[in-house]
Amino acid sequence: MAFEIFNKELEIIDTAKALIETGELSPESQVAYKKLLKDYEKLFKSSKRLVKLSDRNEAELNKVARSLDEKNKMLEKLSVSLSKYLSPQIYDSIFSGDTDVSLSTERKKLTVFFSDLKDFTSTSEDLQPEDLNYLLNKYFTAMTTIALKHGATIDKFIGDAMLLFFGDPKSNGVVEDAKACVRMAIEMQRKMEDLKDMWLNKGFAKPFRMRIGINTGYCNVGNFGSDHRMDYTIIGSEVNLAARLEQSSDTDGILLSAETYALVKDIVDAEERDPIQVKGIARDVRTYAINDIYEGIEDDRRFIHKERPGLTCLLDIDKIPSDQKNDVLNDLEALIKRVKES
Numbered sequence: 001m002a003f004e005i006f007n008k009e010l011e012i013i014d015t016a017k018a019l020i021e022t023g024e025l026s027p028e029s030q031v032a033y034k035k036l037l038k039d040y041e042k043l044f045k046s047s048k049r050l051v052k053l054s055d056r057n058e059a060e061l062n063k064v065a066r067s068l069d070e071k072n073k074m075l076e077k078l079s080v081s082l083s084k085y086l087s088p089q090i091y092d093s094i095f096s097g098d099t100d101v102s103l104s105t106e107r108k109k110l111t112v113f114f115s116d117l118k119d120f121t122s123t124s125e126d127l128q129p130e131d132l133n134y135l136l137n138k139y140f141t142a143m144t145t146i147a148l149k150h151g152a153t154i155d156k157f158i159g160d161a162m163l164l165f166f167g168d169p170k171s172n173g174v175v176e177d178a179k180a181c182v183r184m185a186i187e188m189q190r191k192m193e194d195l196k197d198m199w200l201n202k203g204f205a206k207p208f209r210m211r212i213g214i215n216t217g218y219c220n221v222g223n224f225g226s227d228h229r230m231d232y233t234i235i236g237s238e239v240n241l242a243a244r245l246e247q248s249s250d251t252d253g254i255l256l257s258a259e260t261y262a263l264v265k266d267i268v269d270a271e272e273r274d275p276i277q278v279k280g281i282a283r284d285v286r287t288y289a290i291n292d293i294y295e296g297i298e299d300d301r302r303f304i305h306k307e308r309p310g311l312t313c314l315l316d317i318d319k320i321p322s323d324q325k326n327d328v329l330n331d332l333e334a335l336i337k338r339v340k341e342s
Helices: 002-022 027-083 088-095 120-125 129-150 174-201 237-248 258-264 322-341
Strands: 105-117 153-158 161-166 210-225 230-235 254-257 270-278 281-290 303-308 311-316
Touching: 002 027, 105 120, 105 174, 105 237, 129 153, 129 161, 129 174, 153 230, 161 174, 161 237, 174 210, 174 254, 174 258, 174 281, 210 237, 210 258, 237 254, 237 270, 237 281, 254 258, 258 281
Parallel strands: 210 254
Antiparallel strands: 105 161, 105 210, 153 161, 210 230, 254 281, 270 281, 303 311
């Protein structure tokens, strides 16, 4: 107990009382000594009360601190969970206070990305629900990783489709936003080649194939909905155009509007395609398809599947532990030596 700290004081009081009882003090000294002892005892009792109150307050403070710590952990867990439902840029801007959580929008020039999977409905009809979930989650995880790497704001997943955009809430300028979007789209299509090989190796006869449309133009961006439920998204004819470009794109291809192509033509090789018509846009929309998306892809592949008579090779570089790379190299070199000596 906290009162154990007063053992010394209790000993002093007991000693003083014993001295008074001996009668060794003169009458005058005994009177003064008794008064001094009485004052000392009062001070001692006051000190004990203060310590008792301090202990009670400390216990209450510790209780409050533990409660706050538990609530902080709950809020941290909730915050992490909420972050899975929001694009990182939107999440950061809301929790930092940069974005007001109210029904408000702005008009900004954005580069809009829209993609979906070719013949998804017919392909998914031949799959068991568990297989379909596996393929979609693998696909969305890979594409989301690439999107975040390039700084895209992930608007939403619509079935098998993805709507992303560049230019809000953070922008590197219209030109750089467009280039980042195109670089992202190229990396995504190249990654799809790895996924297709992986899916074929797992026995899926019809792996998914993706189409992409990209457009740059003014959109309304912000919170839409009601005071009770809102969604941070983009709307406008330029968003619809990105979706139409995706529908007109080659399978495994990327189709750009003329507005986007003008911003990125120094970093891509593209050929002009037939113009398209879009509801809400009076003019014919000129389009450009990116060429050489897969040029040099073999040098960048992370999943390699090779089959020849007498050879079946399956290499997933991302799954090789860093401390076992030398062992893998030694195994490969030993196999090459065996082939050379045969």
